[in-house]
Amino acid sequence: MELNWSRCVICQQDTSEPLKCPLHSRDPSDKTGVYASFLNNVEQFSVIDAVPVELLFGNNETVEKFVSHSAAWHKSCYLKFSSSKLAKAKKRTHKHDTEERRPRKRKSLEVTKCFLCEKGEEESVLHEVSTFHTDKNIRDMITELNDTQLLTRICGGDLMAMEAKYHLSCMVKLRNRHRSLIRKQSQVPDDIDSKMNESRAFVKLTRYIEEAVTSGTHLFKLSEIHSLHVTRLEELNIHKQVNKTRLKARLLEKFPEAQEQSYGKNSVLVFKEGMKKIVHDAVKTRNFS
Numbered sequence: 581m582e583l584n585w586s587r588c589v590i591c592q593q594d595t596s597e598p599l600k601c602p603l604h605s606r607d608p609s610d611k612t613g614v615y616a617s618f619l620n621n622v623e624q625f626s627v628i629d630a631v632p633v634e635l636l637f638g639n640n641e642t643v644e645k646f647v648s649h650s651a652a653w654h655k656s657c658y659l660k661f662s663s664s665k666l667a668k669a670k671k672r673t674h675k676h677d678t679e680e681r682r683p684r685k686r687k688s689l690e691v692t693k694c695f696l697c698e699k700g701e702e703e704s705v706l707h708e709v710s711t712f713h714t715d716k717n718i719r720d721m722i723t724e725l726n727d728t729q730l731l732t733r734i735c736g737g738d739l740m741a742m743e744a745k746y747h748l749s750c751m752v753k754l755r756n757r758h759r760s761l762i763r764k765q766s767q768v769p770d771d772i773d774s775k776m777n778e779s780r781a782f783v784k785l786t787r788y789i790e791e792a793v794t795s796g797t798h799l800f801k802l803s804e805i806h807s808l809h810v811t812r813l814e815e816l817n818i819h820k821q822v823n824k825t826r827l828k829a830r831l832l833e834k835f836p837e838a839q840e841q842s843y844g845k846n847s848v849l850v851f852k853e854g855m856k857k858i859v860h861d862a863v864k865t866r867n868f869s
């Protein structure tokens with residue numbers, strides 16, 4: 581990001597506090613030296629990861645550039661980077677190191693990097709894991725994915741406490757990986773199951789028809805057969821639309837001796853023996869009428 585040189589180079593905020601530019605100071609001493617020592621302090625702060633204010637300029641800022649732009653700052657902002665503040669910060673991190681490194685390794689994550697891809701802010705903006713829900717969410721996903729590399733990275737404890745950061749795109753990738761895993765886990769066996777149940781239901785339907793034919797029923801209303809089949813499927817937890825025409829075609833394929841007849845709106849499956857009987861009955865009725 582480009583610095584707005586007309587504002588405080590440190591905070592980039594437009595406040596009521598007047599801006600001071602070392603080039604315009606009344607102090608006759610080495611004016612550019614102020615920039616040099618400031619930039620030097622910034623670097624040292626960043627080495628110990630204790631930069632007091634988030635800066636919009638990186639390590640490539642030079643004294644020459646500061647001079648050419650007459651870089652200015654608020655006194656209060658400048659003081660945060662003073663050598664005495666730096667010394668204190670160094671003491672603090674040193675204490676931190678010796679105190680915390682041995683007994684409990686709390687900050688196992690490098691907080692300036694995305695814990696998913698281990699790249700820094702140069703990739704894209706880093707986001708913080710900000711709520712307990714997100715922490716649990718991420719943890720669950722990684723655990724289910726059984727990604728050992730990621731698991732070791734997050735094992736240190738709560739991601740929020742570890743100040744874990746991530747790129748949005750990396751989080752999206754993780755979520756997608758997890759989603760496709762879930763899909764794989766749940767769908768494949770389910771799919772096979774439902775196909776098996778479906779053919780089971782169809783076999784049941786044909787048995788029913790066979791039995792009915794054997795015991796003298798030769799006429800089946802397609803709508804009744806259809807709803808019988810749908811009910812069976814629902815009992816097997818398969819909720820799907822069954823196409824009547826396709827069902828009829830399957831049945832006619834299974835029973836080549838059957839025929840389809842239409843009576844008005846009703847489609848009827850008639851079995852050959854049934855046909856004989858219909859004809860027989862028709863003849864009989866005609867004879868007796």
Ligand SMILES: [Zn+2]
Nearest residue numbers: 588591654657
């Ligand atoms: Zn400022």
Ligand SMILES: [Zn+2]
Nearest residue numbers: 694697747750
């Ligand atoms: Zn990343």
